[in-house]
Amino acid sequence: MSNNLLKGKRGIIFGALNDQSIAWKVAEQAHAQGATFTLTNAPIAMRMGEIQKLADDCNAEIIPADATSVEDLENLISKSVEVLGGKIDFILHSIGMSPNVRKGKPYDGTNYDWYQKTMDVSAISLHKVLQTAKNLDAINEWGSVVALTYIAAQRIFPDYNDMADAKSLLESITRSFGYHYGVEKKVRINTISQSPTVTTAGSGVKGFDAFISYAEDMSPLGNASALDCANYCITMFSDLTKYVTMQNLFHDGGFSNTGVSRKVMEKFM
Numbered sequence: 001m002s003n004n005l006l007k008g009k010r011g012i013i014f015g016a017l018n019d020q021s022i023a024w025k026v027a028e029q030a031h032a033q034g035a036t037f038t039l040t041n042a043p044i045a046m047r048m049g050e051i052q053k054l055a056d057d058c059n060a061e062i063i064p065a066d067a068t069s070v071e072d073l074e075n076l077i078s079k080s081v082e083v084l085g086g087k088i089d090f091i092l093h094s095i096g097m098s099p100n101v102r103k104g105k106p107y108d109g110t111n112y113d114w115y116q117k118t119m120d121v122s123a124i125s126l127h128k129v130l131q132t133a134k135n136l137d138a139i140n141e142w143g144s145v146v147a148l149t150y151i152a153a154q155r156i157f158p159d160y161n162d163m164a165d166a167k168s169l170l171e172s173i174t175r176s177f178g179y180h181y182g183v184e185k186k187v188r189i190n191t192i193s194q195s196p197t198v199t200t201a202g203s204g205v206k207g208f209d210a211f212i213s214y215a216e217d218m219s220p221l222g223n224a225s226a227l228d229c230a231n232y233c234i235t236m237f238s239d240l241t242k243y244v245t246m247q248n249l250f251h252d253g254g255f256s257n258t259g260v261s262r263k264v265m266e267k268f269m
């Protein structure tokens with residue numbers, strides 16, 4: 001269904017790896033709602049080749065960029081403005097990676113080089129995207145930037161590991177940069193805190209299957225799907241949410257405000 005909510009808007013979408021990726025669904029929905037955009041991912045992720053199919057379906061150009069490299073980001077953002085024919089209206093930051101999670105290092109036995117990599121890829125990359133875009137004056141007034149996060153930024157989820165710290169930093173950058181970019185250019189910046197979702201990044205977390213079932217039983221509405229997350233992102237990119245900025249928005253079926261559910265209690269009775 002299209003309401004042309006993003007008609008005439010230009011965007012950059014980070015993080016579509018395969019058709020399970022949240023960013024993949026955002027691209028499909030943005031296309032359906034009339035947006036034009038470029039797609040980007042780390043050069044190494046490109047080699048898997050799946051993103052080309054999405055680009056064909058959405059009539060989008062792919063511009064590789066390692067989101068930790070300011071040089072790559074300058075190239076991505078200036079080329080996107082050129083290819084799309086004007087300044088950018090929306091950006092999706094859908095990036096997460098922790099070498100400690102990948103290599104099974106526990107939180108209290110962390111490898112600090114990897115810890116820094118987690119922060120750089122999963123959080124500081126948002127700062128780099130925003131600062132680069134601001135320096136190039138590449139985002140239109142009332143433009144909207146959304147980054148995806150997880151409730152482990154507020155509460156402990158033991159196996160989410162150093163990604164919890166990265167998400168806390170990501171949400172803090174959202175508030176701080178949201179202030180500066182808002183005052184100077186009326187650009188808004190928010191995070192969406194999504195339910196656990198079956199994707200490549202999600203499934204990398206230890207015990208993910210049990211965890212997704214627990215969240216399903218705890219959430220009054222059940223877990224939110226990747227497609228529903230994409231639809232929420234679209235509303236945040238649209239002009240219907242112009243005065244929402246510097247927020248962490250829970251998109252989790254009510255999980256974040258639930259102490260315990262009857263379904264979970266029944267398992268202990």
Ligand SMILES: NC(=O)c1ccc[n+]([C@@H]2O[C@H](COP(=O)([O-])OP(=O)(O)OC[C@H]3O[C@@H](n4cnc5c(N)ncnc54)[C@H](O)[C@@H]3O)[C@@H](O)[C@H]2O)c1
Nearest residue numbers: 015017021022042045067095096148196197199200201202
């Ligand atoms: N899946 C979940 O359960 C869940 C829940 C809440 C939030 N999130 C967040 O959603 C976002 C998207 O993750 P997903 O679940 O769709 O998984 P995904 O694995 O499909 O996406 C993660 C993306 O990050 C990209 N990436 C990694 N390093 C990069 C770099 N240096 N430069 C540019 N891109 C890089 C990957 O190539 C991949 O496309 C992440 O921020 C994730 O933490 C996921």
